[in-house]
Amino acid sequence: MRHFIETVAILLIMSMPICSPAGSGDVLFQVSTISALMDGAFDGSVAFGDLKKHGDFGLGTFDALDGEMVGLDGRFYQVRADGSVHEVNDSMLTPFADVTFFDPDDAVALSSSNMTEVERSLEELLPTRNIFYAIRIDGTFSHVRARSVPAQIRPYTNLTIAVTNQSIFELYNQSGTAVGFWTPSYASGLNVPGYHLHFINDERTAGGHLLDFHLTNGSASIDYTDIFMMVLPANEGFRRAELEGMDLEATKDVENVRTG
Ligand SMILES: [Zn+2]
Structure with a gap:
């Protein structure tokens, strides 16, 4: 079941890496779709041992939606709903993840600013809104609001309901790294x-899905990613997910809500 090639269908949406204006040739490797996760396809399909072959940097979640995943410098971490942070072992499975080998194409110093200001200033650096980007922000954060979600119990509901039981972490004076991606609309x-x-903080003791932050100072790096590779889970949960006619606005609500 878990042999990579046998259990997955691969969809490639790619531009010609050598001819593209950005020309990075970097690959964003994704497991499943956010819409499937929204619909409760929480069964893990790809082992972290396989995921690591496609990137040293990224985010995602775990089988049964058991916490938030952060991948940084080749190490992968699980931030559970109780706030604890654990290093991921290779046999653990993910139902949704994005990874890449982080290789920055641009970098900028950041002064005191909130999440919205940082995001706005980074968007101004993007050479086009038509490719994907991996984003890394290292710095000192006076405040971080992050969340994690508890493992779900079958039969799974959906992400909107699952996050009603999320844990919110208010972290202060943290040195750490924001890890993630910018996706075209x-x-x-x-x-x-x-x-x-x-x-994730430098001590690897706290983290989660970022809801808000205030950065004291730091730097951001951007990796232009013009190859998108997606693996669809070959499991019943994914095959039965109702993905047609989904309310994609709900995705924004679940992932981007900035308060409690
Ligand atoms: Zn997330």
Whole structure:
């Protein structure tokens, strides 16, 4: 069941990497779709041992939606709903993840600013809104609001209901890293349009899906990613998910809500 090639269908949406204006040739490797996760397809389909072959940097979640995943510098972490952080072992499965080998094409220093200001200033650096970007923000954060979700119990509901039981972490004076991606709007349904960022502190003791932050100072790096590779889970949960006619606005609500 878990042999990579046998259990997955691969969909490639790609431009010619060598001829594109950005020309990075970097690959964003994604497991499943955000719409499937929204509909409760929480069964893990790809082992982290396989996922690591496609990136050293990224985000996602775990089988049964058991927490938030942060991948940074080749190490992968699980931030559980109780706030604890654990290093992921290779046999654990993910139902949804995005990874890439982080190789920055641009970088900028950041002064005191909130999440909206940082996101706005980084968007000004994007050479086009038509490709994907991996984003890494290292810095000192006076405040971080992050969340995680508890493992769900079958039969699974959906993400909107699951996050009603989310844990919100208010973290202060943290040195750490925001890890994530910027997705073009045409890819809504596949991923969260705009920014999707997770956080982990330097001590690897706290983090989660980023809801808000205030940065004291830091720097951001952007990796232009013009190859998108997606693996669809070959399991019943995914095959039965009702993905047609989904309310994609709900995706934004679930992923981007900035308060409690
Ligand atoms: Zn997230």
